[in-house]
Amino acid sequence: MNSFQIHNPTKLIFGKGCLSSIPSELSAYGTRVLLLYGGGSIIRNGLYYQVIDQLKELNASIVEFGGVEPNPRLTTVYRGIQLIKEYKLDIILAVGGGSVIDCAKAIAAGSLYEGDVWDIVIGKVTPVTALPIGTVLTLAATGSEMNGNSVITNWEKNCKRYFSSIHVYPKFSILDPEWTFSVPRDQTVYGIVDIMSHVFEQYFHAAESAPLQERIGEAILRTVMETAPMLVNDLNNYDYRATMLLNGTHALNGLLAMGERTDWATHEIEQAVSAIYDIPHGGGLAILFPNWMEHVATTKPEKIAQLGVRVFNLAKEGKSDTQLAGETIARLRTFWTSIGAPASLSDYDIDDKEIDLMVESAMAAPTIGSYVPLMADDVRAILRKSL
Amino acid sequence: MNSFQIHNPTKLIFGKGCLSSIPSELSAYGTRVLLLYGGGSIIRNGLYYQVIDQLKELNASIVEFGGVEPNPRLTTVYRGIQLIKEYKLDIILAVGGGSVIDCAKAIAAGSLYEGDVWDIVIGKVTPVTALPIGTVLTLAATGSEMNGNSVITNWEKNCKRYFSSIHVYPKFSILDPEWTFSVPRDQTVYGIVDIMSHVFEQYFHAAESAPLQERIGEAILRTVMETAPMLVNDLNNYDYRATMLLNGTHALNGLLAMGERTDWATHEIEQAVSAIYDIPHGGGLAILFPNWMEHVATTKPEKIAQLGVRVFNLAKEGKSDTQLAGETIARLRTFWTSIGAPASLSDYDIDDKEIDLMVESAMAAPTIGSYVPLMADDVRAILRKSL
Incomplete structure (x- = not known):
């Protein structure tokens, strides 16, 4: 067997009603939150409103950024980084499937890097830090909720690449199976x-x-x-x-x-x-x-x-x-x-x-x-x- | 399926020669080290000397405490806590099998608790903090190298009890299969x-x-x-x-x-x-x-x-x-x-x-x-x- 290291610091919170953990988990990292989500399915199934209720309990300042696409795009990551910097946010709460979480990871690493985040995605630069991330998972698929991987698409270059970093493991991930019922x-x-x-x-x-x-x-x-x-x-x-x-x-x-x-x-x-x-x-x-x-x-x-x-x-x-x-x-x-x-x-x-x-x-x-x-x-x- | 949380923050370092990670891993927590081990098998197979060499690279101050018994005893835990307090130590490096690591956990929790550590072992008191622990594992058995469990025996009461705490997960555990060759x-x-x-x-x-x-x-x-x-x-x-x-x-x-x-x-x-x-x-x-x-x-x-x-x-x-x-x-x-x-x-x-x-x-x-x-x-x- 070859040598290896494993270190998976993500806290997994699993089960019915576990959204209620959001305030206590988030509060360790701050109250200025980028709420990142996808195409609106969380609004249709009501998850969005329940997450907002939890954030209100924390008296969080929320900057919303919806519309992250499947195969999340570099341009979306740029926009997220801009929001983090403009509003001096503390943490990203990614609510969605692997695309939203992958996008959050690139935003998290890119926000604390002076250069172009694409350098990180293609492995030219290794991130040394990142903004903390929490996730609320809505889809069983990518495993992004408990790893340090992120796949980003650069449409201008017809190019999909990924990076991995210990710094972008979610601090916590909330998995309530009931919020995956509405996945078609x-x-x-x-x-x-x-x-x-x-x-x-x-x-x-x-x-x-x-x-x-x-x-x-x-x-x-x-x-x-x-x-x-x-x-x-x-x-x-x-x-x-x-x-x-x-x-x-x-x-x-x-x-x-x-x-x-x-x-x-x-x-x-x-x-x-x-x-x-x-x-x-x-x-x-x-x-x-x-x-x-x-x-x-x-x-x-x-x-x-x-x-x-x-x-x-x-x-x-x-x-x-x-x-x-x-x-x-x-x-x-x-x-x-x-x-x-x-x-x-x-x-x-x-x-x-x-x-x-x-x-x-x-x-x-x-x-x-x-x-x-x-x-x-x-x-x-x-x-x-x-x- | 019932609800649950998992959070396993231990970094596992696995493979031939991975003892060389000791200085870099320890240095995050301090240089005043309680070196805890068992009945002397690590002296016979030479592991002891290699660990000492690694600690010298860090210029660590070492307080040695050997002789932890299989089924580690409360009296041994007391003596470890005394050494931690007397020499104001930063971290415990447990070199051995599950008994040594379990003993380290009780010492780690007991050192930062004012009362009797037996209260923690029997679950009367829940630890809120503990000294950091690193381990060098020498025996495939208990899993103590990557969990928060500790079993301690109180001979006076003919009583063996265990406790679990997130605070006593080893920060890192070093598993080199070669150091298990000498297990009979x-x-x-x-x-x-x-x-x-x-x-x-x-x-x-x-x-x-x-x-x-x-x-x-x-x-x-x-x-x-x-x-x-x-x-x-x-x-x-x-x-x-x-x-x-x-x-x-x-x-x-x-x-x-x-x-x-x-x-x-x-x-x-x-x-x-x-x-x-x-x-x-x-x-x-x-x-x-x-x-x-x-x-x-x-x-x-x-x-x-x-x-x-x-x-x-x-x-x-x-x-x-x-x-x-x-x-x-x-x-x-x-x-x-x-x-x-x-x-x-x-x-x-x-x-x-x-x-x-x-x-x-x-x-x-x-x-x-x-x-x-x-x-x-x-x-x-x-x-x-x-x-």
Whole structure:
């Protein structure tokens, strides 16, 4: 096993009614709050008003900034930083899903950095501090509520990049499953695909020995796959929503990546696609992951075979790893289709017109991925399979 | 799923050579260090000298306190508190296994409390602060390196009690698998039993819905059971030692207990036994747990059956939960015997002479345990089965 450090200082507050923790949690950091949210779903379901009530209890000064888009944009981050500086705010309260929280992290790091926050996003500059962040999560998906990652899109450059920093872990994250009831079925499915994809990106790692990490990944996958079919047909079920929230948080809070060089090639490719076409992240992953697996199975089928045996209950006897990998991929496609995930880029009317641009955009480095490092031609092949 | 909070601020530093992190990690808290350790195994294997070298790099003022016993004693805690106060120390560096770390936690909380630290241990007083603690772990077992729990024995009262506090989580814990190579086979086995028992105490919970937590528990149990037979025959294997360290940490760092009312009856009973006879904690658990399972299986076999199917690969078809539970318990006994764990109290020359005292000591409350709450007569029955 390789060496590693883990340090996850986020306090997770989970359960029915836990919004009431906002005043006591926020007060440790100040009362001048940037209230950041997305496209208005929190106004429609009433969460917005309940958060405002909690902030009033604290006598907080609130500067509101709604309208953070899915795939949050650099221009939005700039506007947030401007508000922080103009109103001398103490803390960001991000109410929403991964996009809102990712945006909050870039604002938090950029507010205390003199230069252009894009330098931080592309890794040119390492943040040494950040404004504190609290979150109220409304969607089981990205895990952003308990990690230090942030993905930001620069539309001018057709470029989606991410950064990680210990300084942007949320100080606290509030997860009340009831506030995820109103997530519609398609968004719920995209979240499920995102969670499973996060496990895959870490399950397919380059470390020789990581048995516990792999077993915990399998535990999350099994729990997701048991819960998902029930959840998509019963969107207001508290226990299913609670379980999916926990799955999402633990799929990307550092637990699965201990001592591993994780893969993430599929995410790089998906980000290249969605930086051009603005499709849902989870939709893109559902299309790309089986094709990534098929491509790498030609050289390294072992781990895909293991996944099939341990998670999809495949019988192992008398089969080669290549056969098992093929069955695993077929089962994964069937599962994702059964819950309503898309299966090819044509579902989003994407053809091969921009394929060169997508390949170029995905290749942030000469190779991407760790389980099997991919060159530009591999990425092109995976995209062609996905059309 | 029930509501809960998790907040685990410990930084885990894991891998070969990671002792070199000591100066930078300690320096955040001060340079006046209480160096706490156990019976001298760290002197025999040379770890002591390497820690001293690291402390010299920091120009630390060191007050040494060796000789912390297994099942650390209140009198030892008193002596540690006295040293902290006398030499005005900033931080405790605990080098050892769970006993040394547990002792450090009681000293840390007691040093900043005016009254008797026993009030904290028995829960009469809740600590509001504590001296910072760093740890260098030498044994995969208790998980104390990444939690806020401490078990202390009061010999005068034949009484072993524990407390938990957010204030005594180690600030950092250093886990280098190489420093666990010298743990002898019997202690290694006790550690393995302790880790599995920690999973059991949380797997057998009273919450209705905790599917992810149970699956992660099963992931740890499977990893322990795959690794243990290889490890006990190859004590200097880095990867096996590394895997077992990670198993131990994650078996009791809050992950498995999210939203659960966990059981812990078997630990209460074991503590009652070892407070009188001073037997190894892991040895006591190996004897008691199968008998606890047999006792509760008469009224609630379901979860034991599930454990057998999911972890011991039992075929389910055509069997009742009671049958499956019986097979599970038999498999567990066989497994523990195969790695050299004891199977009955007579292995430690314990007979029924003090059974009343043990029952009385175990019953801290009118009932103990959550999966099946036990009365004094249940505890007596489990102890009798274990003779």
